[in-house]
Amino acid sequence: MRAVVLEQQGQPLKSVTLPDPVPGPGQLLLQVQACGVCRTDLHLRDAEIEAGKLPVVLGHQIVGTTEGGRRVGVPWLGYTDGECRYCRSDRENLCVNARFTGSDIDGGYAELTVADERFCLPLPDELSAEQAAPLLCGGLIGYRALRFTGDATTLGLFGFGSAAHMICQVAVHQGREVYAFTRPGDERTQEFAKSLGATWAGGTDEIAPVQLDAAIIFAPAGELVPGALKLLAPGGTVVCAGIHMSDIPSFPYEDLWHERTIRSVANLTRRDGEEFIALAPKVPVRTTITKYPLEQAETALADLRAGRFEGTAVIVP
Numbered sequence: 001m002r003a004v005v006l007e008q009q010g011q012p013l014k015s016v017t018l019p020d021p022v023p024g025p026g027q028l029l030l031q032v033q034a035c036g037v038c039r040t041d042l043h044l045r046d047a048e049i050e051a052g053k054l055p056v057v058l059g060h061q062i063v064g065t066t067e068g069g070r071r072v073g074v075p076w077l078g079y080t081d082g083e084c085r086y087c088r089s090d091r092e093n094l095c096v097n098a099r100f101t102g103s104d105i106d107g108g109y110a111e112l113t114v115a116d117e118r119f120c121l122p123l124p125d126e127l128s129a130e131q132a133a134p135l136l137c138g139g140l141i142g143y144r145a146l147r148f149t150g151d152a153t154t155l156g157l158f159g160f161g162s163a164a165h166m167i168c169q170v171a172v173h174q175g176r177e178v179y180a181f182t183r184p185g186d187e188r189t190q191e192f193a194k195s196l197g198a199t200w201a202g203g204t205d206e207i208a209p210v211q212l213d214a215a216i217i218f219a220p221a222g223e224l225v226p227g228a229l230k231l232l233a234p235g236g237t238v239v240c241a242g243i244h245m246s247d248i249p250s251f252p253y254e255d256l257w258h259e260r261t262i263r264s265v266a267n268l269t270r271r272d273g274e275e276f277i278a279l280a281p282k283v284p285v286r287t288t289i290t291k292y293p294l295e296q297a298e299t300a301l302a303d304l305r306a307g308r309f310e311g312t313a314v315i316v317p
């Protein structure tokens, strides 16, 4: 099969031919229809987080079809032990022996992949493969982050990329007001946010016109955290939704006072996946995508790094 592999972190991805994968017990052999590009793929490529194995086929937003023609989604959570204290308390996202697709397990930047059937998500027919792929990480981990904002009415989204463009639509559907923060001067993305229902959009150097009940930080920039905290109403929460973030600068305790909270979101549970995949068509979440052929996966990552597209890049083998 054709595949694109990360042989060494910090080096460009390479197009290669690999033997077709053989499914083990409980695994499905899948023909990859589409694979969304996640910022985590870029962090792995750029050596900002450690890869579970090398070489590795990146990609954990996989829409694939089984030999019988059944269509499933393969998300980031690829395996859990089912028996550690986290698995036994409904927190499999924190499983001590978790294995992740496209880092510990070869992922979807390939023509074929194998996946543990227990962790595959059934997908509704009404979504095309390309439209469904971004839901599988940005969408459902973004949804987990949104849940952690509770009943926040005024919601700030910092970094308006793949996850935010979907979560904005869900939040508006739920009756919340979205305040979108982009790179300073990025008027194109600010207009994009407004077109998806944001009440207000501006740069991260600007101040929202209202106090925020909660903020979700999707950008991997720790310096945004103290700024977001300053915009929060008492009792508000800043949710850091990324797997990697630069260091958070210190800030006065006064800004945290009055029961403000800062928290992170790690991975997903299968229940997050099922809930979000059921919710997405009801909103409906419309994904904005830019397609890349398999051989151009490295270009897709470069374009993500440079912010050259709105929404999500999707690899179509």
Ligand SMILES: [Zn+2]
Pocket (backbone or CB within 6 Å): 038, 039, 040, 041, 060, 076, 137, 138
């Ligand atoms: Zn991801």
Ligand SMILES: [Zn+2]
Pocket (backbone or CB within 6 Å): 080, 081, 082, 083, 084, 085, 086, 087, 088, 092, 094, 095, 096, 097, 098
């Ligand atoms: Zn476990």
